[in-house]
Amino acid sequence: MRIFILGFMGVGKSTLGRLVAEQLSLRFLDFDMLLEEHQGMSISDIFTRYGEVYFRKLEHDLLREVVQTNDHFILSTGGGLPCFHHNLEFMNDHGQTIYLKSDAEAIANRLGHSTGSRPLIAGKSVSELRQYVEETLSRRNHYYAQASIVIDVDLEANKEANVNLIVNTIRQVID
Ligand code: S3P
Numbered sequence: 001m002r003i004f005i006l007g008f009m010g011v012g013k014s015t016l017g018r019l020v021a022e023q024l025s026l027r028f029l030d031f032d033m034l035l036e037e038h039q040g041m042s043i044s045d046i047f048t049r050y051g052e053v054y055f056r057k058l059e060h061d062l063l064r065e066v067v068q069t070n071d072h073f074i075l076s077t078g079g080g081l082p083c084f085h086h087n088l089e090f091m092n093d094h095g096q097t098i099y100l101k102s103d104a105e106a107i108a109n110r111l112g113h114s115t116g117s118r119p120l121i122a123g124k125s126v127s128e129l130r131q132y133v134e135e136t137l138s139r140r141n142h143y144y145a146q147a148s149i150v151i152d153v154d155l156e157a158n159k160e161a162n163v164n165l166i167v168n169t170i171r172q173v174i175d
Contacts, residue, residue, distance in 0.1 A: 001026070002073055002095025003170065006088075006147055008137055009079040009118055010111040011100045011155065012162065017076035019163045024170060029075040035062055043078075047119035060085040067094050080120075083143040092148060096173060098166065099147035106155045108133040149173065 003026070005017040014030050021028035035058060036042055046055050059081050066075065067090070082088040082097070091097045108130040111121060120136075121129055144150075151169055153162045 001174065002067065002071060002091075003075070004091045004095055004097045005074065005076045005100060006082050006091075006097055006144060007079065007100035007153075008102070008107050008133070008140065008144075009121070010107050010114070011102050011153055012159070013076040013079075013100060015159065016100065016153070016162055016166060017074050019159065020166045020170070021074040023163065023167050024074070027070075027073045029066065029070070029073050031059075031063070031066070031075055031077045031081065034066065035059065035078075038062055042117075044117060044119045044122070052120075056080070056084045060087060063087055063090065067091075080140070082147075083140045088143050088146055092146070096149060096170075097147040098149045098151060098169070099144045100153045100162075100166075101144070101150050102153055102155050104130070104134040104137050107137065110155050 005013045005020075007013050014032075017030070018028050032043055039046060039058065041049075043055070046058065059078065063081065077091075082091065088097065108126075111118070111129060111133065112126060116122060121132060124132060149169060151166055153165070
């Protein structure tokens, strides 16, 4: 079983995905970390040196490689991955996609604490960040909405509540 965790930056894809994988005894893969290891470079450096178009091509290629060489995992994707190069269709064809949904305001509040390592929002003021999240989320909704499962996550709730919600949803799909 391949499970892909999707969602905007800051919704907790990596943190929650890791905990969910532990509970389900599935291998956990963090796509951004895999990409950094693969390239020997941080995501920020890839954006700075080569730009977003190149980064999206790397994502596309690595996604296919990971899927071709693994068939049992929970993978947390980068926030933009499903929205480029037919990656969402590809993931839907090869496993279950789970969209961790939250609203722009909650996401912007969450991201306010951690813009540094994220090149698309680095250096933005609070109001610029809010505007960026609103605009980008409304563009990306079209893709995220095509996930096979949509789960509303409460970014204010404790992690356990969200982990249980995701685990229970996956169990229903597996059974
Ligand atoms: C991106 C999200 C990031 C990372 C890159 C681009 C995006 O991942 O892939 O900075 O386009 O939303 P996280 O969602 O894990 O922060």
